[in-house]
Amino acid sequence: MTYDPFAPEVMADPAEAGRRLAGCPVHRFDGVEPPFWTLSHHRDVLSALRDPATFSSRFGQGMHYTEEHSMKSDAPVHTFFRKLVRKAFTPRAVAQMEPRIERIVAELLDGFAGRGEADLYQAFASPLPTIVIAEMLGVPARDTGRFKGWSDAWVAAMGSPDPEAFAPRIAEMREYLLEHVLRRQELEASGRxxxxxLISGLVLAEEDGERLTAEDVVNVVRQLLVGGNETTSSLITNALVRLTERPSLLQGMAGDPSLVERIVEESLRYDSPVLGLFRTTTRTVELHDSVIPEGAKVMLHYGAANRDPLVFSDPGRFDVDRDAQELRSHLAFGFGPHVCLGAALSRLEGRIALRQIAERLPGLVLAAPPERVTPFLLWGKRSLPARWTLGE
Ligand code: HEM
Known part of the structure; x- marks a missing residue:
């Protein structure tokens, strides 16, 4: 079966391509170096996520082999980092963010709601998660524009045939973050x-009497930026596209928190912002009469798994009335030891964003076709021209 994840038709409609992949559950793609395998059945992706001893993160979660540190590794190193970072993302910590996120969303909307039209990616979905994470980290709001550029460069490098091209921007990001970490270490050393x-939290956090080095903190923070920004923007833009196609859902959201929640969940399944991430095999794997050699790069296709008919009834339908168990069976946040640490935060951002948009932008419609984000691993919009009705 021919399947090229970079082909224009696959980039334009990855879900449809994912559906075709179902007929070839262990697919080998030779169009890049190294070649990679793709698993697309929900069951196989889940089994791989549950088996980090075989499907290792040790060489990065992109399509190239990278020497990774901190969170992008396997136990016990990964466990140590995860325990420390998890402390900042407890349900309580996230719930505390709620009023701040409500305020940030309202302020962003204040900036353009009265105009009757805007690019909702540029004006809203793109800045929102960056401002939220910048506030959590404790870096100046004026720097959020730079954050965005850096995290984009990192994501682009993961899915690019020439990752070196992004090295200067990535180095710039490291220096910026390191400066913030070192400043906090100095403050601590001088007793102030x-x-x-969050950066202070990571600097001070201890696990079994051990602390993170400045370089470790930088790596963790970088991962939060890279992992949390474009993905959350995509959740919002993807959901908005589906909602403009279904005005009754948009209208129904006011005063129905359960509907907002279900829209967010179904959007994550139907339009998974992270289409897939990679693991590296630590041994030969035999699956569906195919052999994946040791040391191979394997893409776990979350997007395709989330359209698996064995798990989701009528998977090609955007259906917010699925039963609760089915709604939550998607793998949009991964699963197992590396399951997304920002899931609760991004769900909260998504819910607040969609609810306030429904309230403040009545009659929302697309003004032009949206454009897709460029990395093939991701699915979201980088432009979303829209217009709405202005009140009297
Ligand atoms: C809709 C938004 C988001 C989506 C779809 C998403 C998706 C994912 C996925 C699929 C993984 C698993 C990676 C793997 O297979 O190993 C992951 C991991 C992770 N995500 Fe998210 N993410 C989102 C938002 C966020 C946010 C807002 C943050 C933090 C600010 C965040 C932080 C992380 C971290 C730290 C990990 C690594 C966890 C580990 O390796 O132990 N994510 N995310």
């Missing part, structure tokens, strides 16, 4: 108080 933010 540290600001109450």
């Amino acid at each position: 108080g540290l600001p109450d933010d």
